Amino acid sequence: MDDQSRVRRPGGRSARVRAAVHKAVTELAAERGYGNFTVAEVAARAGVADTSIYRRWGNLEALAMDLAIDRLTSQSSMPDTGTLDGDLRAYAAKAAADVSGPDGLAFLRTILALLDTGEAGAQTRDRFLSERGEQIQRMLASAVARDEKVPEVLEVVDFILAPMYTRTLFGTGPLTAEYVDTLVDRLLTATNRPNHTG
Amino acid sequence: MDDQSRVRRPGGRSARVRAAVHKAVTELAAERGYGNFTVAEVAARAGVADTSIYRRWGNLEALAMDLAIDRLTSQSSMPDTGTLDGDLRAYAAKAAADVSGPDGLAFLRTILALLDTGEAGAQTRDRFLSERGEQIQRMLASAVARDEKVPEVLEVVDFILAPMYTRTLFGTGPLTAEYVDTLVDRLLTATNRPNHTG
Numbered sequence: 001m002d003d004q005s006r007v008r009r010p011g012g013r014s015a016r017v018r019a020a021v022h023k024a025v026t027e028l029a030a031e032r033g034y035g036n037f038t039v040a041e042v043a044a045r046a047g048v049a050d051t052s053i054y055r056r057w058g059n060l061e062a063l064a065m066d067l068a069i070d071r072l073t074s075q076s077s078m079p080d081t082g083t084l085d086g087d088l089r090a091y092a093a094k095a096a097a098d099v100s101g102p103d104g105l106a107f108l109r110t111i112l113a114l115l116d117t118g119e120a121g122a123q124t125r126d127r128f129l130s131e132r133g134e135q136i137q138r139m140l141a142s143a144v145a146r147d148e149k150v151p152e153v154l155e156v157v158d159f160i161l162a163p164m165y166t167r168t169l170f171g172t173g174p175l176t177a178e179y180v181d182t183l184v185d186r187l188l189t190a191t192n193r194p195n196h197t198g
Numbered sequence: 199m200d201d202q203s204r205v206r207r208p209g210g211r212s213a214r215v216r217a218a219v220h221k222a223v224t225e226l227a228a229e230r231g232y233g234n235f236t237v238a239e240v241a242a243r244a245g246v247a248d249t250s251i252y253r254r255w256g257n258l259e260a261l262a263m264d265l266a267i268d269r270l271t272s273q274s275s276m277p278d279t280g281t282l283d284g285d286l287r288a289y290a291a292k293a294a295a296d297v298s299g300p301d302g303l304a305f306l307r308t309i310l311a312l313l314d315t316g317e318a319g320a321q322t323r324d325r326f327l328s329e330r331g332e333q334i335q336r337m338l339a340s341a342v343a344r345d346e347k348v349p350e351v352l353e354v355v356d357f358i359l360a361p362m363y364t365r366t367l368f369g370t371g372p373l374t375a376e377y378v379d380t381l382v383d384r385l386l387t388a389t390n391r392p393n394h395t396g
Contacts, residue, residue, distance in 0.1 A: 035233075112310070112367055125369055157370075158361040158381070165367075166360035169310055171323055183356070186388055 020046040021053060022067050030106035034064060034113040061114060065124045068111055069131055078135065084143035084150060088184045091139050092160050096175040099168050108169060132157075151191045159187035218244040219251060220265050228304035232262060232311040259312060263322045266309055267329055276333065282341035282348060286382045289337050290358050294373040297366050306367060330355075349389045357385035 024045035028037040039060050043050045057063040079090030098104055114124045133153050140150045151159070160183045167173055222243035226235040237258050241248045255261040277288030296302055312322045331351050338348045349357070358381045365371055 109310070112307070115367075115369055122369075129368065129370060157364065159384075162360040162364035163356040165364050166355065169313075169363075169367075170327065171313055171320075172327060172355075186357075186384075189388065190384055 017048055017052060021048060022070065025064060025067050026103050029110050030103045034110040064110055064114055069127055071107065078139040080142055084148050085188060087139055087143065088187065089181065092180050092184050095161060096164055096180045099164050100175050105168055108165060149191055151187055155187060159183060215246055215250060219246060220268065223262060223265050224301050227308050228301045232308040262308055262312055263325065267325055269305065276337040278340055282346050283386060285337055285341065286385065287379065290378050290382050293359060294362055294378045297362050298373050303366055306363060347389055349385055353385060357381055
């Protein structure tokens with residue numbers, strides 16, 4: 001296969017390997033928790049050679065980070081319902097579905113475990129947070145263009161994501177549609193209150 | 199030493215062993231993360247026999263749980279400033295100091311790691327959450343007695359604790375006094391808004 005045919009096949013072998021490796025890491029993280037499996041085990045489950053993983057990602061931390069960013073960006077087509085209210089509700093519902101999904105808790109735990117790995121952890125955090133921040137900014141962009149009053153990115157995190165993460169991590173109750181709507185209501189109330197300085 | 203003298207000495211050997219073991223676990227959790235040390239290592243650092251730990255706590259999970267609950271309850275003398283506003287600010291400042299302290303992150307990580315340990319994890323969670331809930335109820339009790347409108351326990355968690363936990367776990371910025379006050383402002387605004395149903 002020459003370079004040209006490689007370029008012509010974005011869904012080819014390379015993408016299949018990546019998908020298989022990501023799937024293997026996701027499963028192992030859900031089964032055992034991040035930190036309790038090796039590159040060799042990922043390779044065996046994905047049906048690829050260890051060397052393919054080392055050549056492509058370098059180490060397990062970099063692979064897990066790639067997975068985390070991939071997961072975040074794969075959901076980055078942001079809602080555009082025509083109102084800030086609608087966009088926030090769509091964003092919150094999507095974030096809740098993601099965090100509550102079968103591997104949502106394992107994903108959160110993986111991110112947190114990665115943050116504990118020194119310099120690589122700091123890089124992971126920076127990439128993750130910058131990706132998440134840009135995602136939220138994209139969601140707010142159309143409301144900004146309509147000259148609507150919008151919340152700060154950190155307010156979206158505090159009001160919507162933080163309670164979802166905390167509920168999921170501590171296992172203190174399901175993220176029901178009603179609960180998710182309450183979180184959005186609180187953010188909108190805070191954003192629109194007269195003395196809001198944002 | 200007979201039973202009577204044991205009763206007379208609440209700060210005696212048993213309490214010293216407990217304190218030394220708790221200190222050893224706290225240090226090891228901060229240094230290596232929960233899950234990366236053994237009962238033997240705790241015993242060695244605390245200067246006690248392994249068997250003392252097994253006899254008293256049964257296993258490492260039970261020991262870590264005891265520590266978590268102890269830590270929570272040791273801070274359970276709740277503020278009583280005469281106003282809900284003052285009590286909430288004192289409570290939030292204390293929670294922030296605790297989470298930001300030298301072993302605050304290790305403590306949070308330990309709780310989360312414990313929650314991942316099956317049945318023992320579920321028991322830990324239930325004890326931790328029930329203790330935390332009672333702590334918050336105690337804080338709200340005097341405002342309730344004054345017939346003030348008070349937030350729900352889960353609102354205190356969502357507005358104040360969840361953003362603090364998320365910032366600390368993800369390492370996204372210090373819990374400054376200004377930030378902590380902002381969290382309380384948001385909760386009070388939500389509690390006092392006309393259409394609040396709580």
